[in-house]
Amino acid sequence: MRHVLRRLGRDDVPVGAADPGTGKEHVSAFHHRWLGTPPPEDADAAPAELIARSLREHPGAVLLTGGPLRNLGRLLDEYPQARLSRWVAQGGFAGDNVVAPEHRLPKFDGRLTCPTFNFNGDPRAARLALSSGERIGRRELVSKNVTHGVVYDRRFHERLRPLRDRSAGLSLLFEGMERYLRKKPGGKLLHDPTAACLAIDGAAASWAQVEMVRDESGAWGALPAPGSRTFITVGIDHERLFRTFVGEPSAGPVPAPVLPPDSSATGR
Secondary structure (H helix, E strand, O other): OHHHHHHOOOOOOOOEOOOOOOOOOOOOHHHHHHHOOOOOOOOOEOHHHHHHHHHHHOOOOEEEEOOOOHHHHHHHHHOOOOOEOEEEEEOOOOOOOOOOHHHOOHHHOOOOEEEOHHHHOOHHHHHHHHOOHHHEOOEEEEOHHHHOOOEEOHHHHHHHHHHHHHOHHHHHHHHHHHHHHHHOOOOEEOHHHHHHHHHHOHHHEEEEEEEEEEOOOOEEEEEEOOOOOEEEEEEEOHHHHHHHHOOOHHHOOOOOOOOOOOOOEOOO
């Protein structure tokens, strides 16, 4: 993480780690081939401590999560005074009961529930965060029924080519995906990057206000629930998402979508 941040000119960003020094490999061989293997370094703090400190310094900060929700669970457990105004998570699933037919992906058509790795990696933490009441003012779930339809493929790559020098981040991304697409020309699903873009520009998606449920098999679903303050993606504006991805000024930042208290969905 520090190596990438330095490449981006952002070595001022603190890094947290829950298990530093274990020797366990957390990145793929592809990343070593692309970025090299930097020497190990110490973390600035444990993740929950770092998040709590950031919230004290920046009370309106948005928490963006990808992967299992262990660190958010630790924050809620260990820092009872911590409050989040907005949490954007890559995870969850919205089925046919909340997704309009024209927005359904063929692979999920006919489903009401589906396992989701990020929530099932720590179901207790997921349930805690989703039932946190006033401790999290707004929960926005960028669900797999949307992210599985956003692909960085050769077309996406070529569209990015003339824009790659716009920022250090786009340049580094383009460099990595140039390598990636040689081996996997079908491209890569943009799960976490889609969630990051929607944290910046929530209006690039359409949302339903829901309550998340999990069955005994570990499959998650969404039930309409006006007033829950939990929102899940039910559609995506691919063009607006791309503009946010590349930093087009017209795309954001804009406020997160706001629904009336008695509304369960918005159909942008």
